Amino acid sequence: MIHQAESLWQRIIExxxxxxxxxxxxxxxxxxxxxxxxxxIEDTLGVTLPKDMKSFYRLYNGQFW
Incomplete structure (x- = not known):
């Protein structure tokens, strides 16, 4: 799954x-x-985040503004 997230980020950046x-x-x-x-986050919200979502945010966790 991390490979898919890397590929998605690469496509966005390119x-x-x-x-x-x-x-x-x-x-x-x-x-x-x-x-x-x-x-x-999971403890605070009482949920289990999807693995795909975690893979995506393991690479970049938002932006600095």
């Missing part, structure tokens, strides 16, 4: 880079989420 120089840098992506962060 698509943006076609229209804007330094696209990836302009996204201001945060490092990926940790297991501890996922556990905190």
């Amino acid at each position: 698509k943006g880079a076609n229209s804007e120089d330094n696209f990836k840098e302009s996204l201001n992506l945060q490092p990926g989420a940790s297991d501890e962060e996922f556990q905190l």
Whole structure:
């Protein structure tokens, strides 16, 4: 699953880079989420996050603004 997430992020970045120089840098992506962060969210919300969602956010966990 992590491979699918990497592929998706790569496609997003490549698509943006076609229209804007330094696209990836302009996204201001945060490092990926940790297991501890996922556990905190799951405990707080009382849910189990889908594995695909975790794979996606393990690579980049949102943006700095």
